[in-house]
Amino acid sequence: MxxxxxxxxxxxxxxxxxxxxxxxxxxxxxxxxxxxxxxxxxxxxxxxxxxxxxxxxxxxxxxxxxxxxxxxxxxxxxxxxxxSIPGIIAEMVTSATNTTMHTYDVAPVATLMEIELIKQLNSLVGFNPGEGLI
Missing domain, CATH: 1.20.1340 (dopa decarboxylase, N-terminal domain)
Structure with missing residues (x-):
């Protein structure tokens, strides 16, 4: 180490x-x-x-x-x-965890963050409620 x-x-x-x-x-x-x-x-x-x-x-x-x-x-x-310092830190964390976001089982925190981001973006563009799909 x-x-x-x-x-x-x-x-x-x-x-x-x-x-x-x-x-x-x-x-x-x-x-x-x-x-x-x-x-x-x-x-x-x-x-x-x-x-x-x-x-x-x-x-x-x-x-x-x-x-x-x-x-x-x-x-x-x-x-x-x-x-972007927050972006650089995020890149370091995602590289360190070396995970994929295809299911909650392998990326629980990232999946919940993605869902929240989709909600916020949907709200910004008027797709409320929405699922992130067009």
Whole structure:
């Protein structure tokens, strides 16, 4: 468990720094590289066996370094709207539980949350009562 905790803490620190940099007044939105240059800088080969958890840290750093900062205040695109801390936390929880929402039996909390969300959205658009189906 110690290796897991250490690696998660390091990765989370890197991610926090990345998110903080998005809020800087003039952040670099992209560290642009041509596809060929980027292929040379990254080892994208898949090993026959897994790697140690610690080996994931430079991968996270490289991924973030060469990704477009779609959460930056300087990035404008119709498909992106910045980062949402509640959304990031929700993604972490859903990834950690690794569940699917197809039945109450395997995802009781998520299923109840989905039902409540459907009720609220139905109310907003005037489909009251409604089931979330059109």
């Amino acid at each position: 110690k290796d897991t905790e250490t690696t998660l803490t390091k990765a989370f620190t890197i991610i926090l720094n990345y998110l903080d940099a998005n809020l800087e007044p003039d952040p670099k939105v992209v560290n642009y590289q041509t596809a060929n240059d980027l292929k040379e800088k990254l080892d994208l080969t898949l090993p026959d066996e897994g790697v140690a958890l610690e080996a994931l840290i430079p991968i996270v750093e490289s991924y973030l370094n060469y990704s477009v900062r779609t959460g930056s205040t300087q990035f404008f695109n119709l498909l992106f709207s910045g980062s």
